[in-house]
Each structure stands twice: as C-alpha cells, then as structure tokens.
Amino acid sequence: MTDALANSLAAAPVQSAPAARVRSYWGGVWQRLRYDYVTLFCIALIILIVLSAVFAPWLAPFDPYKSSMAHRLRPIGYRQFLLGTDEQGRDMLSRLLYGGRVSLLMGIVPVLLATLVGGMFGVVAGYYGRKVNMGIMRTMDIFFAFPSVLLAVAISGSLGGGITNQMLTLTVVLIPPICRVAETATSQVRNMDFVDAARATGASTTSILFTHVLINVMSPVLVYASTLVSISIILASGLSFLGLGVSPPTADWGLMLSTLRQSIYVQPLVSAIPGVAILVTSIAFNLVSDGLRQAMDVKA
Amino acid sequence: MTQMALSPPPVAAEDPRDRGGPAQPMLIVDGIRKYFPIRAGVLNRTVAEVKAVDDISFYVLKGETLGIVGESGCGKSTLARLLMHLVDRDEGHLILDGDLVGEETGVPLDGLRRALQMVFQDSYSSLNPRLPIEQSIAYGPKVQGASSKVAKAQARALMEKVGLKANLFAQRYPHELSGGQKQRVNIARALALDPRLLILDEAVSALDKSVEAQVLNLLEDLKKQLNLTYIFISHDLHVVRYISDRVLVMYLGQVVEIGPVDQIYEDPQHPYTQALLACRLSMDPEERVEAAPLAGDPPNPVNPPSGCRFHTRCPFMEDVCMAKAPGLGDVLRSSADDHLAACHMVHPGSGHSRAPLPVRA
Known part of the structure; x- marks a missing residue:
C-alpha cells in the first residue's frame, strides 16, 4: 500500500478503521503450511512413525527378543510373520517397531542437544565477533577437519558403546555444523541497523539477543537442524553397524541392518526392511525441513 | 565575508527537561575522533588506521536543525554513530545540555540514550523483519521500564502521530509496508523514548521525491510539536537547505566549513563547498553543468593528503596547501551566526595568494 493511500485512509471520515486481523508469527507459519500437502503428509508420516515406536509394546505382535531356530529368515508375509523373520527367527515387524524407539531417539535427542549447545555458541560467536568468534569458530573448525563419520567412530570408540554414549557422540558431531549456521545467521543479523537501534535504546545485550537476534536466527537454525535428524539416524545406524553403538540383541535399525547383511542373498527383501525404515x-524429515523453511519465511 | 542580517538565534520554548537554560547548546561535540584500525598479518597487528572522524568540534543549539553534508565516505555516518555511542570514540567529549556525557560525574549513558535518538538510513534493515511494527516501536519504552501495556499504548499513539493508522498497521510486519511507511515507523521508534535531539542519518535519502516531501513535512511538524532539535545528515543539498538552520560541511573526516544555511549556500567559502554546490542539479536547463566540478574519488582516509586534505582536488591549490593544514577556527567559541571555513584562502596572512591581506593594527 502506498503512503498516499494510507493517508487517504487516515483522512477518511470513517472513525475506526477495522483492526487488522492479529496473526501471530506461528499463526502465519501455519497459514503457509496448510496448503503444502507434501510437508503435511511427511509430518503425518513422522507422527505415525513416532507413535508406532512409542506404542511398540502394544502394537508388536511378538516379543522382539524371542528367537526361534525353526523360523529363521522367513520371507515377508510368511504365516503370522507379516515382515518375515531375521537370522535368529525373531519377528521383523516387532523388531522394527521396537528398533524405531532407539533409532528415533538417536535421531532427535542429539539434534536437540546439539541445537541448544551449538546454537548458543554460534549466536555468542556471531554477536560478539572478534576474539570470541575466533576462539569458538576455530575450535569448531578442528572438529570440521575430520569427516563426521570418522569423528563419530573416534569419539564413540573412546567412550565405549551404549545408548547414552552414542547420543553423546552424535551430539558432539552435530554441534559444529549447527554452530556454524547459527554464527553465520547471527553475524548477518548483528550488522543490521535494527540491532543498533535497539542498542541505542539502552537495551541490555541479553534483551537484544532474545528479542532481536534469536527470532531471526531461529528459522535457519531450526530448518538446518531438522535436516540433521536424518543424518543423525544414519550416523547412529552406522555406529551400531560397526558395533560402536547399542549392542545386540537390542533392536535398532542400524544394528538390524548390520546383522542381516549376511543374509542378503537368502532373504534380500527382509534384509532391506530396516534400511527402508531408515530411508x-x-x-x-528432510522434506519436512524443506517445507518448514518455506513456511517460516515471513515474506513468502 | 559578507555578514547577513543577524537573525536572533533560535531559542527553544521552555521545556521541563531543560537543565542548562535556553542559551546552553543542546549538544556540544568537542574534538571527537575515531580511527578504525586496519589489522593484517599473522600477528593481527594494526598496520594502518582509517581516520574516519578526525578531531571534529561543533555544537547544536536547542531547537535548531544542523545539516551535515559531504560526499559518501567522508565520515558522516560514523559521526552519527559516535554521537549515539554505538561506536566508542577514541578521543573527545560530548556535552549534553551542559552535562558531560559518559564521564563519572556527567550524564550516564542511559540518560544520553533517552535524550538522543537516531533514525537510520536504511529503512529495510533498521526494522526487525520478524517483529510487528507495534512491537518494534514499543521495544524502547519496555527496555526503559514501561509495562508492556503502557509501551503498546505509547507505540499506537506514536504511530498516529507519524501518520500511520494504528489499527491498520500495528500488527503488520516491515515487509508489508512501503519505504515511506517504514521510515515513519523508524521515526516513531526514535520518538518512543521522548528524545530531545534526533539524529537523522540520511533519513529521507532512500525515499522517492513525493514521499520524501511528506516525511520532511512530518519532521518539521514533529519538531514544533515535540520541541525537538535535529542533526540532519544528508548528501542531498536541496533537502539540507530546506530543513536546516545551520550547515556543517565534512570532507574526509574533518569539518571544512560551518555556518548559517543561507551564507553557506549563497556564499560558500571553501572550494569543496563551492564544488559540492556546483554539483546540484539546476531547474534551469540553460544552467547545465558541463564539466564535473569535482573529479575523481576522495583520497583514501587511511593516508590522507598532507596539509589541507582537499588540496589534491582543489583548483586553487598552492604550496602552502600541501605544507600546512588550514584550521577552522574555534568553532565552540564562535556564535551561531559565524561562518567559518578551513581554507587558506579565507585566513588572512596564510600565505595563499588569494588570501585576504592580514589586518594591520
């Protein structure tokens, strides 16, 4: 709307212009997301996967740890085994449902932790600049020097196996990339005049960070973090595959893939099931993050 | 120097916030200086300094508008940021209504921030894209301790004051506004802390002409209503002439000329001011300027020319200009009607062939 129009509106005899509909930031995001059916479908899918993992004990037709030598490596749809059985005769569907618990935990928890820690470091580095930035970002660069899988293997190897250590490993691996994204976004925002305008009001650094910086840094960081969920799941699977993550007989998609690989010539379809679940x-998660990026852009 | 008819200095109306009396300048800037270090090498040593603002002194009277003009890169914006304490100064003092700013005994920074506000040039980057404009305006009062409700009411009142219907605009995001509307929001935000001195850093430069005129008129109205003092920074000489009472001309981090607006525009003393004024577009096609009065870029402020900084581009350059830097005179002791120029050609006995003869006693 042009100024002239605004002025003519202002001059109009109508006493009270109708108040513009108040729509919060997240309300706007939802408005844009509503018609993005691919993203909505993927969100539904993720909810389904999460629910099936949470309710695994009720959904699973069999005990995921009960093996049966008589029913080893049955094909998909063999009698009561909807997805067949693995090399120890355990029901694949049950193991898949239980395995989702570990795998989703590995996908989401390290990303959340890394977003908190890495995001904080990145915002601090980006906002304060100079020496603080140097200190934080060069430290991150050291982590960047190693390929993420190698780094995960190294950390995991020295910490030992187990779910907690695996999550810790993944968190450490994911912090540097998130930190970098947060730092870049922050240093861009930091040079905008509205930050100077806020400083000119006498606002404290904390207030500026929370009111003006975080809100602008949040969307690139959140979107990037959501792409990392899939990477984290795959990394966790890789660690389990190498024997550095959870140990057998725990049901975990990566571990299942690892143990079933010997049977790939016997039951290729059954062996591929955990991989399909990961995929x-x-x-x-990737498509959701893509959709979120578009939806979180106020200017869209 | 031709003496114009002395007009009484603009004296501000009584203001309860006034501390130093009507004759005390709103702001005195004394020898302010800012060099930005250029670091290089492995050890990050300072290899050079950009002399962005180099020993600038001036004052702004209560209720007047001081225009600051100069080319891009001459330090206008750095000066504004120094006054706002957004950049720390290397040297110099600020005296706000009789009180030293920032020193232990003087006005605390918080007091300065309430008294001094700034409207930024880039209306796009000066508003948080993620905040509805009502919140952008209400932020300052909230920071200064107003409750959220009070701050919002204040924001809405200010929006009406700058000509934006609060009902229509309060919840909008900056990208939903035009350039002129955004600049109105910026002005409202600057006014939210009830300042006495407003620094307008190229506040209308990015607007198209019709909107620019509207915003200038708004500024004039606000100035009367709210008893404001303006420092108006611009490279648009027409606008500066329209709005200013006095004009300060900057070149390469220094003041080259200062004086009442009509004297500067009708009788510029410094060759740089003369060249700047010659660059103005005339309404009359007959008065077309054929040759550019100023050739080339301004010299590098890292390594400013010796003597008079303008000598590399000055048509009247002589040996003395290279050897000795001309002083501006004691700006802080001069009256608001004095017209000072830092040029050897106006200083008697400076050694320049065009200088007036020294007055013999």
Whole structure:
C-alpha cells in the first residue's frame, strides 16, 4: 500500500478503521503450511512413525527378543510373520517397531542437544565477533577437519558403546555444523541497523539477543537442524553397524541392518526392511525441513 | 565575508527537561575522533588506521536543525554513530545540555540514550523483519521500564502521530509496508523514548521525491510539536537547505566549513563547498553543468593528503596547501551566526595568494 493511500485512509471520515486481523508469527507459519500437502503428509508420516515406536509394546505382535531356530529368515508375509523373520527367527515387524524407539531417539535427542549447545555458541560467536568468534569458530573448525563419520567412530570408540554414549557422540558431531549456521545467521543479523537501534535504546545485550537476534536466527537454525535428524539416524545406524553403538540383541535399525547383511542373498527383501525404515524416516524429515523453511519465511 | 542580517538565534520554548537554560547548546561535540584500525598479518597487528572522524568540534543549539553534508565516505555516518555511542570514540567529549556525557560525574549513558535518538538510513534493515511494527516501536519504552501495556499504548499513539493508522498497521510486519511507511515507523521508534535531539542519518535519502516531501513535512511538524532539535545528515543539498538552520560541511573526516544555511549556500567559502554546490542539479536547463566540478574519488582516509586534505582536488591549490593544514577556527567559541571555513584562502596572512591581506593594527 502506498503512503498516499494510507493517508487517504487516515483522512477518511470513517472513525475506526477495522483492526487488522492479529496473526501471530506461528499463526502465519501455519497459514503457509496448510496448503503444502507434501510437508503435511511427511509430518503425518513422522507422527505415525513416532507413535508406532512409542506404542511398540502394544502394537508388536511378538516379543522382539524371542528367537526361534525353526523360523529363521522367513520371507515377508510368511504365516503370522507379516515382515518375515531375521537370522535368529525373531519377528521383523516387532523388531522394527521396537528398533524405531532407539533409532528415533538417536535421531532427535542429539539434534536437540546439539541445537541448544551449538546454537548458543554460534549466536555468542556471531554477536560478539572478534576474539570470541575466533576462539569458538576455530575450535569448531578442528572438529570440521575430520569427516563426521570418522569423528563419530573416534569419539564413540573412546567412550565405549551404549545408548547414552552414542547420543553423546552424535551430539558432539552435530554441534559444529549447527554452530556454524547459527554464527553465520547471527553475524548477518548483528550488522543490521535494527540491532543498533535497539542498542541505542539502552537495551541490555541479553534483551537484544532474545528479542532481536534469536527470532531471526531461529528459522535457519531450526530448518538446518531438522535436516540433521536424518543424518543423525544414519550416523547412529552406522555406529551400531560397526558395533560402536547399542549392542545386540537390542533392536535398532542400524544394528538390524548390520546383522542381516549376511543374509542378503537368502532373504534380500527382509534384509532391506530396516534400511527402508531408515530411508523413509530420513526422507520424511528432510522434506519436512524443506517445507518448514518455506513456511517460516515471513515474506513468502 | 559578507555578514547577513543577524537573525536572533533560535531559542527553544521552555521545556521541563531543560537543565542548562535556553542559551546552553543542546549538544556540544568537542574534538571527537575515531580511527578504525586496519589489522593484517599473522600477528593481527594494526598496520594502518582509517581516520574516519578526525578531531571534529561543533555544537547544536536547542531547537535548531544542523545539516551535515559531504560526499559518501567522508565520515558522516560514523559521526552519527559516535554521537549515539554505538561506536566508542577514541578521543573527545560530548556535552549534553551542559552535562558531560559518559564521564563519572556527567550524564550516564542511559540518560544520553533517552535524550538522543537516531533514525537510520536504511529503512529495510533498521526494522526487525520478524517483529510487528507495534512491537518494534514499543521495544524502547519496555527496555526503559514501561509495562508492556503502557509501551503498546505509547507505540499506537506514536504511530498516529507519524501518520500511520494504528489499527491498520500495528500488527503488520516491515515487509508489508512501503519505504515511506517504514521510515515513519523508524521515526516513531526514535520518538518512543521522548528524545530531545534526533539524529537523522540520511533519513529521507532512500525515499522517492513525493514521499520524501511528506516525511520532511512530518519532521518539521514533529519538531514544533515535540520541541525537538535535529542533526540532519544528508548528501542531498536541496533537502539540507530546506530543513536546516545551520550547515556543517565534512570532507574526509574533518569539518571544512560551518555556518548559517543561507551564507553557506549563497556564499560558500571553501572550494569543496563551492564544488559540492556546483554539483546540484539546476531547474534551469540553460544552467547545465558541463564539466564535473569535482573529479575523481576522495583520497583514501587511511593516508590522507598532507596539509589541507582537499588540496589534491582543489583548483586553487598552492604550496602552502600541501605544507600546512588550514584550521577552522574555534568553532565552540564562535556564535551561531559565524561562518567559518578551513581554507587558506579565507585566513588572512596564510600565505595563499588569494588570501585576504592580514589586518594591520
């Protein structure tokens, strides 16, 4: 709307212009997301996967740890085994449902932790600049020097196996990239005049960071973090595959893939099932992050 | 120097916030200086300094508008940021209504921030894209301790004051506004802390002409209503002439000329001011300027020319200009009607062939 129009509106005899509909930031995000069916579908899919993992004890037709030598490596749809059985005769569907618990935990928890820690470091580095930035970002660069898988293997190897250590490993691996994204976004925002305008009002650094910086840094960081969920799941699977993550007989998608690989010539389809689960989950998270990026852009 | 008819200095109306009396300048800037270090090498040593603002002194009277003009890169914006304490100064003092700013005994920074506000040039980057404009305006009062409700009411009142219907605009985001509307929001935000001195850093430069005129008129109205003092920074000489009472001309981090607006525009003393004024577009096609009065870029402020900084581009350059830097005179002791120029050609006995003869006693 032009100024002239605004002025003519202001001059109009109508006493009270109708108040513009108040729509919060997240309300706007939802408005844009509403018609993005791919993203909505993927969100539904993720919710489904999460629910099935949470309610695994009720959904699983069999005990995921009960093996049966008589029913080893049954094909998909063999009698009561909807997705067949693995090399120890355990029901694949049950193991898949239980395995989702570990795998989703590995996908989401390290990303959340890394977003908190890495995001904080990145914002601090970006806002204060100079020496603080140097100190933080060069430290991150050291981590960047190693390929993420190698770094995860190294940390995991020295910490030992187990779910907690695996999550810790993944968190450490994911902090540097998130930190970098947060730092870049922050240093861009930091040079905008509205930050100077806020400083000119006498606002404290904390207030400026929370009111003006975080809100602008949040969306690139959140979107980037959501792409990392799939990477984290795959990394966790890789660690379990190498024997550095959870140990057998725990049901975990990566571990299942690892143990079933010997049977790939016997039951290729059954062996591929955990991989399909990883693939579908990662793609869903990636597409959701893509959709979120568009929806979180106020100017869209 | 031709003496114009002395007009009484603009004296501000009584203001309860006034501390130093009507004759005390609103702001005195005394020898302010800012060099930005250029670091290089492995050890990050300072290899050079950009002399962005180099020993600038001036004052702004209560209720007047001081225009600051100069080319891009001459230090206008750095000066504004120094006054706002957004950049720390290397040297110099600020005296706000009789009180030293920032020193232990003087006005605390918080007091300065309430008295001094700034409207930024880039209306796009000066508003937080993620905040509805009502919140952008209400932020300052909230920071200074107003409750959220009071701050919002204040923001809405200010929006009406700058000509934006609060009902229509309060919840909008900056990208939903035009350039002129955004600049109105910026003005409202600057006014939210009830300042006495407003620094307008190229506040209308990015607007198209019709909107620019509207905003200038708004500024004039606000100035009367709210008893404001303006420092108006611009490279648009027409606008500066329209709005200013006095004009300060900057070149390469220094003041080259200062004086009442009509004297500067009708009888510029410094060759740089003369060249700047010659660059103005005339309404009359007959008065077309054929040759550019100023050739080339301004010299590098890292390594400013010796003597008079303008000598590299000055048509009247002589040996003395290279050897000795001309002083401006004691700006702080001069009256508001004095017209000072830092040029050897106006200083008697400076050694320049065009200088007036020294007055013999």
